[in-house]
Amino acid sequence: MNNWAKMELISKSKNVGLARISVVTFAAELNFNLSELEEIKVAVSEAVTNCVIHAYPFNEGKIMIEMKEIDQALFIKIEDTGVGIEDIDAVLEPSYSTREGHMGLGLAFIDSFMDDFTLLSEAGEGTTIEMYKKPERIKKRQQDNSNG
Amino acid sequence: MNNWAKMELISKSKNVGLARISVVTFAAELNFNLSELEEIKVAVSEAVTNCVIHAYPFNEGKIMIEMKEIDQALFIKIEDTGVGIEDIDAVLEPSYSTREGHMGLGLAFIDSFMDDFTLLSEAGEGTTIEMYKKPERIKKRQQDNSNG
Amino acid sequence: MHISENVVSDILVARINGELDMNSAGKFRDFVTSKMDELELNHLILNLREMKFIDSTGLGAILGRYRNLEKDNGKILLVGLNPVVKRVFSISGLLKIMKEYPSEKEAIKAVKKAKIGGQK
Amino acid sequence: MHISENVVSDILVARINGELDMNSAGKFRDFVTSKMDELELNHLILNLREMKFIDSTGLGAILGRYRNLEKDNGKILLVGLNPVVKRVFSISGLLKIMKEYPSEKEAIKAVKKAKIGGQK
Ligand SMILES: Nc1ncnc2c1ncn2[C@@H]1O[C@H](COP(=O)(O)OP(=O)(O)O)[C@@H](O)[C@H]1O
Ligand SMILES: Nc1ncnc2c1ncn2[C@@H]1O[C@H](COP(=O)(O)OP(=O)(O)O)[C@@H](O)[C@H]1O
Numbered sequence: 001m002n003n004w005a006k007m008e009l010i011s012k013s014k015n016v017g018l019a020r021i022s023v024v025t026f027a028a029e030l031n032f033n034l035s036e037l038e039e040i041k042v043a044v045s046e047a048v049t050n051c052v053i054h055a056y057p058f059n060e061g062k063i064m065i066e067m068k069e070i071d072q073a074l075f076i077k078i079e080d081t082g083v084g085i086e087d088i089d090a091v092l093e094p095s096y097s098t099r100e101g102h103m104g105l106g107l108a109f110i111d112s113f114m115d116d117f118t119l120l121s122e123a124g125e126g127t128t129i130e131m132y133k134k135p136e137r138i139k140k141r142q143q144d145n146s147n148g
Numbered sequence: 149m150n151n152w153a154k155m156e157l158i159s160k161s162k163n164v165g166l167a168r169i170s171v172v173t174f175a176a177e178l179n180f181n182l183s184e185l186e187e188i189k190v191a192v193s194e195a196v197t198n199c200v201i202h203a204y205p206f207n208e209g210k211i212m213i214e215m216k217e218i219d220q221a222l223f224i225k226i227e228d229t230g231v232g233i234e235d236i237d238a239v240l241e242p243s244y245s246t247r248e249g250h251m252g253l254g255l256a257f258i259d260s261f262m263d264d265f266t267l268l269s270e271a272g273e274g275t276t277i278e279m280y281k282k283p284e285r286i287k288k289r290q291q292d293n294s295n296g
Numbered sequence: 297m298h299i300s301e302n303v304v305s306d307i308l309v310a311r312i313n314g315e316l317d318m319n320s321a322g323k324f325r326d327f328v329t330s331k332m333d334e335l336e337l338n339h340l341i342l343n344l345r346e347m348k349f350i351d352s353t354g355l356g357a358i359l360g361r362y363r364n365l366e367k368d369n370g371k372i373l374l375v376g377l378n379p380v381v382k383r384v385f386s387i388s389g390l391l392k393i394m395k396e397y398p399s400e401k402e403a404i405k406a407v408k409k410a411k412i413g414g415q416k
Numbered sequence: 417m418h419i420s421e422n423v424v425s426d427i428l429v430a431r432i433n434g435e436l437d438m439n440s441a442g443k444f445r446d447f448v449t450s451k452m453d454e455l456e457l458n459h460l461i462l463n464l465r466e467m468k469f470i471d472s473t474g475l476g477a478i479l480g481r482y483r484n485l486e487k488d489n490g491k492i493l494l495v496g497l498n499p500v501v502k503r504v505f506s507i508s509g510l511l512k513i514m515k516e517y518p519s520e521k522e523a524i525k526a527v528k529k530a531k532i533g534g535q536k
Binding site: 006022025060 | 149151152153154155156157158160162163165166169170173174177208
């Protein structure tokens with residue numbers, strides 16, 4: 001069976017590090033190199049920080065994290081049941097933030113550091129972000145195989 | 149709200165390290181010193197290894213881990229739905245193991261390294277182990293307060 | 297995260313150890329602000345060689361200090377960016393407003409030179 | 417876990433790097449067994465200075481090697497136990513059958529001395 005793990009956390013700022021370390025430890029068993037693992041850490045940190053700051057601005061709520069190995073690649077789903085997003089297209093713009101003092105770079109970092117991501121949300125219902133990344137070594141190997 | 153986290157893993161040997169690191173990262177936010185954190189790592193490793201080896205000997209199953217902060221101390225619950233234990237009193241004896249080549253030391257280590265633990269099981273239903281540890285620093289502080 | 301510091305004329309040299317994220321950004325801001333206010337320092341050199349992690353919240357905290365110092369012509373200078381850290385600084389645009397130097401010494405020299413040139 | 421090794425006369429000196437648990441115990445056993453069989457070595461010095469973690473499964477793997485070598489009067493000697501590692505060795509009883517030495521050099525000397533003394 002492909003590896004898989006699930007986690008549930010409270011939206012406290014000290015748990016952002018816990019989420020990061022758990023996911024990167026899971027990812028380290030795949031074929032990522034060190035700088036890819038650093039990129040995954042940043043992406044997870046951004047998504048979980050968004051839950052703490054934006055999804056639950058006034059009280060603590062739950063954050064659900066799922067990690068999966070799919071065809072030697074990493075799939076991560078991070079979910080909250082917080083305030084949700086009114087205008088998804090707007091928040092996907094780099095430098096857009098609904099909070100003063102925030103850089104609006106979180107989603108841009110996720111976009112840069114992961115191969116693929118999807119943001120799903122409904123205002124008042126919560127937000128789900130799914131991210132996908134395949135190790136460069138595996139991509140290369142699969143390409144070499146299909147070429148030769 | 150006191151901190152709290154939950155995790156669900158598949159009983160693969162590579163996930164023993166993931167469990168260990170996640171719990172110790174959670175515990176690091178409490179007031180444990182470095183050698184107490186090492187002790188917690190050993191205890192978690194023993195409990196999760198038992199699930200992999202004993203609870204699910206023939207196929208992979210799920211392991212549920214809950215960690216909680218209670219009155220500045222750490223509470224950990226590790227649960228499987230595997231084969232369960234026939235004779236709890238027997239397995240609690242140091243050096244007792246139902247598997248050849250195993251030292252029967254896992255539960256003895258948990259006993260040495262945690263303040264308290266409870267083993268609950270029913271044959272065919274699965275096993276739950278609960279462990280509790282309070283940082284020495286907190287114990288000392290609470291004692292000083294009650295003495296003075 | 298832990299910060300160790302050093303003061304050279306009107307410069308605070310801060311070495312960040314550990315992770316700069318939403319859990320430590322407040323501590324970073326409080327430490328730098330109070331130190332610089334207290335000793336009336338103008339410039340900040342950030343040595344990030346021992347920084348294990350930074351994300352957009354950490355970068356935001358550094359940008360906040362930049363905006364703060366800018367009012368009085370204060371500068372932030374960077375030292376010891378590893379490749380991944382350099383990349384997040386670069387993507388964020390912060391490398392356009394803060395320069396990187398090969399060592400604390402070089403960064404200190406750069407501040408002093410700018411002063412003689414009359415740019416404070 | 418990663419093992420680096422060194423051979424001195426009939427002794428394998430193995431330095432364990434990382435974590436020795438159920439995920440790496442098999443690799444440890446295979447590495448030590450095949451190296452010692454191949455080169456017909458009798459004794460094993462384990463340098464654990466860089467070992468980051470060990471639990472009862474890791475100790476079991478070391479005990480397994482001990483039982484194996486014992487048949488031909490081979491010994492296991494330990495080097496570089498940090499306090500926590502020393503405690504788990506001690507609780508497990510392994511320190512009663514394997515001695516600790518302050519350095520690889522001292523451990524090698526001890527094996528050679530025992531041989532001159534005729535105990536192989
Ligand atoms: N989990 C979430 N719940 C609610 N809103 C979110 C969530 N994640 C992102 N957002 C919205 O998307 C915007 C952009 O996010 P991001 O690019 O990470 O930048 P920043 O966090 O700096 O604002 C946020 O300002 C917020 O309005
Ligand atoms: N989660 C579990 N499921 C089923 N049996 C278990 C579980 N944990 C412990 N046991 C039983 O308890 C015995 C003693 O466990 P332990 O002290 O950890 O030693 P060891 O794992 O070396 O056998 C095991 O041999 C096994 O029979």
